[in-house]
Amino acid sequence: MTDIRLSHIDPKDRRFAVSYPLQDATLRWSIATVGIIQPVILLDRTPYVPIAGWRRLDCARELGMKTVPALVVDMNEKDALLHAIHDNLARGCNIIEKAIILDKMDSFGFPREDIFDLMEHMDLNRHEKVLSGFLMIARLDMPARDFIFTKNLSFRNIDSLLRFEEKERKKILSSLKGFHLTESTLREILEMLHLLKIRKGTITGRDMPALLNADALRTHLKERTHPILSRLHRKLKAIREAMALPPGMDIRVDPFFEKEYIDIIVKIGDEEDMVAALGRISELAAKGYVRSILELTKGRIR
Amino acid sequence: MSLQKVEFVDTHGSVVRRCPGTKRHICCGYQTIDLVEGCVLSCSYCILKAYLKDTVIRISRNSDAIITELDEIIDGCSDHILRFGTGELSDSLAIDRRYGLNRFLVEYFGRKKKAILELKSKWADFRHLEPFLNPFTVISFSVSPQRFIDAEETRTSPLRKRLKAARRAQDRGCFVGLHFDPVVIYDGFEKDYRYLIADIGRILDPTRIIWISLGTLRFPPALYGLLLERRRKYLLTGEFIRGEDGKYRYIKTERIRIYRMLHRLLKSIDSNLFVYLCMERADVWKEALGVEMKDNESLMGLFDERIKNVYGGML
Numbered sequence: 338m339t340d341i342r343l344s345h346i347d348p349k350d351r352r353f354a355v356s357y358p359l360q361d362a363t364l365r366w367s368i369a370t371v372g373i374i375q376p377v378i379l380l381d382r383t384p385y386v387p388i389a390g391w392r393r394l395d396c397a398r399e400l401g402m403k404t405v406p407a408l409v410v411d412m413n414e415k416d417a418l419l420h421a422i423h424d425n426l427a428r429g430c431n432i433i434e435k436a437i438i439l440d441k442m443d444s445f446g447f448p449r450e451d452i453f454d455l456m457e458h459m460d461l462n463r464h465e466k467v468l469s470g471f472l473m474i475a476r477l478d479m480p481a482r483d484f485i486f487t488k489n490l491s492f493r494n495i496d497s498l499l500r501f502e503e504k505e506r507k508k509i510l511s512s513l514k515g516f517h518l519t520e521s522t523l524r525e526i527l528e529m530l531h532l533l534k535i536r537k538g539t540i541t542g543r544d545m546p547a548l549l550n551a552d553a554l555r556t557h558l559k560e561r562t563h564p565i566l567s568r569l570h571r572k573l574k575a576i577r578e579a580m581a582l583p584p585g586m587d588i589r590v591d592p593f594f595e596k597e598y599i600d601i602i603v604k605i606g607d608e609e610d611m612v613a614a615l616g617r618i619s620e621l622a623a624k625g626y627v628r629s630i631l632e633l634t635k636g637r638i639r
Numbered sequence: 640m641s642l643q644k645v646e647f648v649d650t651h652g653s654v655v656r657r658c659p660g661t662k663r664h665i666c667c668g669y670q671t672i673d674l675v676e677g678c679v680l681s682c683s684y685c686i687l688k689a690y691l692k693d694t695v696i697r698i699s700r701n702s703d704a705i706i707t708e709l710d711e712i713i714d715g716c717s718d719h720i721l722r723f724g725t726g727e728l729s730d731s732l733a734i735d736r737r738y739g740l741n742r743f744l745v746e747y748f749g750r751k752k753k754a755i756l757e758l759k760s761k762w763a764d765f766r767h768l769e770p771f772l773n774p775f776t777v778i779s780f781s782v783s784p785q786r787f788i789d790a791e792e793t794r795t796s797p798l799r800k801r802l803k804a805a806r807r808a809q810d811r812g813c814f815v816g817l818h819f820d821p822v823v824i825y826d827g828f829e830k831d832y833r834y835l836i837a838d839i840g841r842i843l844d845p846t847r848i849i850w851i852s853l854g855t856l857r858f859p860p861a862l863y864g865l866l867l868e869r870r871r872k873y874l875l876t877g878e879f880i881r882g883e884d885g886k887y888r889y890i891k892t893e894r895i896r897i898y899r900m901l902h903r904l905l906k907s908i909d910s911n912l913f914v915y916l917c918m919e920r921a922d923v924w925k926e927a928l929g930v931e932m933k934d935n936e937s938l939m940g941l942f943d944e945r946i947k948n949v950y951g952g953m954l
Contacts, residue, residue: 535870593880598923636891
């Protein structure tokens with residue numbers, strides 16, 4: 338181990354960089370407190386090429402350190418990449434790092450079998466389709482990578498996102514960036530956007546206007562993908578409002594208007610409550626509200 | 640026509656099954672003979688893609704056991720005229736010329752004279768079966784507008800060939816069945832179906848069409864993802880909801896609209912045509928066809944009546 342001047346290390350040569358993101362506040366604080374405990378690994382070239390320790394180097398630069406402890410090694414590129422990978426593997430890699438690793442192995446010409454073996458160790462299915470998905474992730478631009486990382490997307494949702502063209506993806510990401518998104522909400526939104534793209538050929542600004550939150554966007558998309566269902570829901574809402582159901586009484590309707598029947602729920606504490614509830618139900622029936630709801634569930638109204 | 644692997648297998652257990660039906664949907668009580676599992680036609684919407692684990696075509700070689708099973712079921716049933724088909728997990732005719740799969744069944748039903756065999760297909764060639772055909776075999780074709788066939792049923796026979804084959808079957812003394820299934824919503828589908836039904840009226844003898852089924856597109860959730868991934872525009876134009884059985888299907892009001900339209904057009908060819916809905920809810924029957932269909936038994940009763948009417952005393 339030796340101390341190497343930071344100015345002798347080339348930070349732009351990212352051949353072996355697999356860490357994402359580079360910034361790490363905890364590591365920075367730790368280095369500021371006790372310095373770099375574990376040396377970085379550098380390839381013996383002029384200038385030195387970082388193999389492992391990209392985050393440590395980034396912190397050192399930010400902290401204004403002049404030198405870093407380093408192990409200088411001389412090996413071929415493939416071995417250097419394997420060192421970089423294995424140095425990071427044990428700590429557990431996030432989805433972007435896994436994608437970068439697989440992409441680098443692929444572009445360095447490692448045989449498929451070696452790549453698949455590593456995929457298994459990273460808890461990924463050794464399958465060409467999975468690999469090609471990860472290669473696509475690695476080639477995404479920074480905003481897309483950031484979105485995937487910060488929202489902690491599942492591979493299923495990433496795969497769904499990757500099916501859009503770059504221009505559309507940018508539009509989608511800028512619209513979703515500020516939203517709190519659960520996996521299922523995002524899946525639903527992406528599914529509806531896909532449907533619109535298939536039907537119309539492309540996604541436009543009208544499909545993704547500026548809205549307050551993910552729920553508002555979901556409702557807006559539902560109106561576009563399911564206009565009849567949305568219309569039925571609006572009609573049901575209007576009937577419910579006109580009915581002004583008292584507390585303790587509810588009418589439940591199948592959300593897809595598929596079941597032809599409805600459930601009328603009443604909460605009663607004694608016989609008097611029951612008589613009052615039945616009276617109210619009769620009143621609602623006499624006014625035609627129940628029939629109006631049944632018209633919706635029986636498919637008579639579009 | 641296909642590079643799919645074909646395997647002859649010994650099947651264990653029952654090969655003849657009652658159509659499982661679907662929760663809260665009316666089923667016609669069809670019996671399936673799962674002689675072949677897998678299909679070479681590979682239609683883009685085929686639910687076999689979601690159900691079967693691979694693309695291998697598996698052919699049961701237990702013909703004796705199948706006959707024994709059929710004997711038991713037919714002889715044990717006194718309340719209905721049973722209808723059997725080989726087109727549930729495969730296409731009945733697509734590989735039949737090559738492997739001669741249906742001949743023993745056609746001959747069996749001809750001898751038995753107590754039940755009906757339906758060969759349901761999108762493949763318009765049954766000439767190899769002609770010497771063995773008898774009135775107890777119904778040749779049936781799924782029908783869709785040619786535009787849809789071109790897009791989603793690319794390996795199947797064109798519509799015109801299917802209709803001509805159906806006419807040929809009628810001319811050879813068979814009854815034929817027509818299956819509008821799946822009926823799919825796409826831009827201009829109404830006009831295409833009008834032309835299709837006009838073609839049926841021109842080419843076929845309506846008195847020898849034993850039944851016509853109507854069924855709108857429906858599929859399990861696993862297939863929905865595949866359709867999105869493969870961007871099947873024709874199949875994704877309509878508005879889907881999840882039915883009580885978990886399957887995707889068009890929203891009810893659309894299904895009713897489609898059934899009404901097709902029913903009206905078909906009845907305009909011949910008001911005596913027997914038209915039924917495949918796997919639909921009782922309220923859809925009522926709204927679309929004006930028929931109070933209480934349960935599966937009621938529909939099976941209608942089939943019995945229809946068969947008695949067209950076969951006279953033969954069955």
